[in-house]
Amino acid sequence: MKRAFIVYMLFALFFCKAQNYTETEILDQLDLAFNGKPSKYFPQKKSKEIHYNFFLDLEHGYFMTAGNRIHLYGDGEQWAIVFEKNGYQNRATRAEIELNYIGNCINYSIEKYSEINYISNTNYIVLIDSNEFERIENKGGSGLETFEHIGEQIKEIKIRNQFVPFNNNYRDYEKVGITIENFDKDRKLIGFGDLIRYYNEVNPTLLYASEDEIKMHIPKKLKKIITIDKFNYNRTILPSKQDTYKMIAKVLVSRNSFYWNPTLPFNNHWSHWESGNL
Template sequence: MDLEHGYFLTAGNRIHLYGNDEGQWAIVFEKNGYQNRAARAEIELNYIGNCIGYSIEKHGEINYISNTHYIVLIDGDEFKRIENKEGSDLETFEHIGEHVKDIKIRNQFVPFNSNYKDYEKAGIKLENFDSGRRLIGFGDLLRYYNEINPSLLYASEDEIKMHIPKKLKKIMTIDKFHYDREILPSKQETYKMIAKVLVTRDSSYWKPALPFNNHWSNWESGNM
């Protein structure tokens, strides 16, 4: 899981741990946010384990095997519908129109809050335009939902288990953890404890001492 991906503006993230008495285990890394090159909001699931049903895509005569699965939250057509259409080029690029009332996330319409002050209260820094307008960016929207209603952006349990055995038992979900992309996983407290939890199938071994830093505000992402 990369919390500093240049093409993916991260909103939320979690880690799911699964295992059973037969020795099968799986880690599912989940993150959501705005994919700025594909112009859609999505969930990205990364699978690691010894019982993964890897996805296979065939292009011509070549098979591509992947441990990643994507779930679209807001598609490109919906972003086109809600995109601001008045003002400068910057104001009409990846910003939401002030008169939009709701936004389709998956198959449900969710009320849109255009009050920029609520976003700033949530720690989201909005872009300042010369015109003085305070428009909500596509990525800002996802981060705001992550703050006020994160379950709206989460994958369901059935979706998470799409590439692992259905009967594999969940041990725990980790919402807050210490993340460090500069240190090998084998040297990190987070992954050492994850390994202990998986081996014992006992969530009580999750006792982090390092400060949690996986919140989006601690990392630069989606800036390319």
């Protein structure tokens, strides 16, 4: 009898903790980000402030998507979803990681300017900066395309603080599904976006955010439940109406990855989406 009472009390404590946030609340917060509307967890808006609440976007016209993942964190009091994607940002001429944070414990990023402040749920991590792309860009001596294409003589490329060997054999890119523009019958240069997609196929960890980077805007002690790298993505239907996010909400509330059991086809790979085309 005593043992049964202890088991009951433990269950009750766990159940009560789990009720500090619900599946409905999580789905509501996802819907707000999906529609670009800040949630109640954003700081109170002041004058000369603009608030942005972003959702994972695999078809962004200015961002040539390569890899993407979803990270789930939670305990009895707090929860967080972190969307991660990497690729080539063609308006800024840099390769970067974009992290979008949704949850009840987000330390929102703030960009302060003299006239206005921007508060958002997004953080960017540069993989290859504009100076490095300028260094490796084809200078025109070969008679081939120059804009956003890598010179034939380049042997290595600096990603973050390390130099990585550069493979300029376009056939290896085509083997993993990357279409290389044909500027010359027998010679093809690798585009900036092609490079990031190739690394995503052959060495994806090179492009991943570290755990410390992912947790820059959530509590350091918040426990990771699961990282999801294959899922069904649909940018036309509210998250609250999609099985993908219903399962995510269930995983967060239960804090059990067992509930991630997708049945819809995975389509989050870059090859399913048109991006970086503007």
